[in-house]
Amino acid sequence: MTNATGDVQKKLPFAVKDCALITIATGIKVQNLKEFAVALKDVPLGSIYHHFWGRLLRALFDEPEYNNDFASWASRGLHDKSLAEHLSMVIPTDYKDLEGLRQEMVEVVEQHLDESEYVPWAKADQQFHFLKSQIVIFDTGLRYDHPAELVSQIKKLSTGSIYYHFIDARNRTEERHDDFSSWLNGFDGDEFNELTRNLCSMDPYFSSLKEIRLNVSNIFQKFLKKGEQ
């Protein structure tokens, strides 16, 4: 069983980490879908990560219409709604790793090109700029031995901590889910199975990190309250 730090262990305390992310230009930009398909095969995997996940730590308006930057560009830059819909339903955790995710994206785009009568293109000022990110992770020193200790602290966690444990974890852990669930799975018996199930069933794609924090906190609170009754 893995914990928040990725070590094999049982019932170790939950170690709260925090992170900050900085965006770096890859220098690769495209103006039409054919160029996009070619670039997609070559960009660093960090760029795929950034456009699926890193967006949550960037300036983002409350309710993004699509859940990844590629789909947003297909809609706003190429004005191709059906491609945007296809791309937005590519779920990153369905793939073993980022390379698998990249391959699926390429498939979707190439199939769309095959079916198109012309190559969708964007205006010069609506080009897609492939970005990547550097993520700095630091240990907050906070440790919690039991969910009952953690519950009151969730609302106080920074959005960086929420990103690290709830979003980044999906790309980092073998189970492809959040660190809270991985940690709860380490407890003996099935005491926390329902809590884990509730956490895993939360769709994080359309929420801001603050909303995710609130939802995670509510799920913990509801579960523990139920246990007290």
Add this chain to the structure above:
Amino acid sequence: MKRQSKQSLQNMLAEYKAVTSPNVIHQLEQLAAPLKGAKVLHINSTKEGGGVAEILHKLIPLKQALGIDADWEIINGNQEFYQCTKGFHNALQGMNQSISEKLLRNYEKTNKENAERLNSKLKDADFVFIHDPQPAPLLKLTPKRRGKWIWRFHIDASKPYRNVWKYLREWIIPYDASIFSLPEFAQPLPHPQYIIAPSIDPLSEKNCPLPEHEIDNVFSEFNLDPELPLITQVSRYDRFKDPVGVIEAYKLASKLTPLQLVLAGGGASDDPEGEAVLNEVKQASNGAPNIHVLLLPADANRTINALQRASDIVLQKSIREGFGLTVSEAMWKGKPVIGGDTGGIRLQVIDHYTGFLVRTPEGAALRTRYLLHRRDKLEEMGMRAKRFVRENFLITRHIREYLTLMVGLTSGDDERINVGKS
């Protein structure tokens, strides 16, 4: 730059904590821990006027409060130097403008003199942030440097005039990294190009809350009509800010909706063209009673604050814009912004949510009429705008990214860097 006492720096952190949240500041403290004591030097060309100076006035003490030995120097130049760098500025924003050999030699000579004057600080610093093209040659002129050098470019260079960029690029190539405000502005360079948007300081005189009477005072001070809707553009008198287009928009809108316009600007000491543009603006306003063209001193921060708060709508109808701090300033005060559909304004004005993006004076006039007619939308957009700035464009986010960059640069090319306790 004069250093504040330790107590005053701690008080400042406490104030930011109150405006943002305790965990925002706690995160900064943890991120800054591995950089404690690092000598960080920022260099630009002016202490007053313009967004860069404004940001540095707060970024430096904030870094100091976090335990970093931050300092700020400016380079000095003569009139020819600023003529040359204004030429760079225009050319990098896409204007076909050649710069004479004479001006270029003077630019290099000025930088050489400044490199000699600042030599000990430049060579001892762990990080040197060079802002914009004015001091760009300092790196090559400091051969015995030991730190990481980062070139921070603040303007919209998405389509630079090639000849000028080719000249400047040679000075930029040896840097360890560069920073652009938007991905669209990044240029092919052989080092990492970080994307960091600028920010506003919620505690500064320009953005802090003001008492009602101080806001009301601007009506009498500038002979404004308190009964008429007020639209305002706050900007240097610069053609890229399109003040004449704003007057045109006002004239179009006022045919159907009674209103008044304030154009408020000051000069930056490194901008020799301001006066000429101000004259063009005065000519375009042609003495119309409800167009108020104000030339404000560089320290009129509270006045600008009050004007923005007194406005119904704020405009920033630039045709090129690196970022446009005045956009976030207005949004922070709960005002919807009608902005030019360009550069950094796009990052802040989310079309139809926090304001409107427009391409023409007609567009600006249309959206002005709409918002004055639909007060409910105006209020709603203003509230969203404030929230959007709180989340994304305050100085605490800015400094977090600077700290992340510094930690990142000292840790190599790794995409994931672990620091601190484990």
